[in-house]
Amino acid sequence: MRCYFMSCGHIEAVEELTGLSDEEAIAKAHALFSARKYRFEGFELWDRTRVLFRHPEPAAPNHVAAWPPRRASRRAVASIRPAG
Numbered sequence: 578m579r580c581y582f583m584s585c586g587h588i589e590a591v592e593e594l595t596g597l598s599d600e601e602a603i604a605k606a607h608a609l610f611s612a613r614k615y616r617f618e619g620f621e622l623w624d625r626t627r628v629l630f631r632h633p634e635p636a637a638p639n640h641v642a643a644w645p646p647r648r649a650s651r652r653a654v655a656s657i658r659p660a661g
Contacts, residue, residue: 580606582617
């Protein structure tokens, strides 16, 4: 597993974490970040191609996207026509 320390959206440092369970690796990554938080904005913990943890968690988008997009019903379209 690798712990990537981030600053301004870029990887600034990396620590190898070997022989640990997921929970142990997350705890170790938090401890490493706490000792260096004055230098980095956050961290990501990866196990090959699998993201285990991100700190801080990414912000949720302000809108909710649904796929596939819904078609407007005739009633909804009729309600937005200009009067007159």
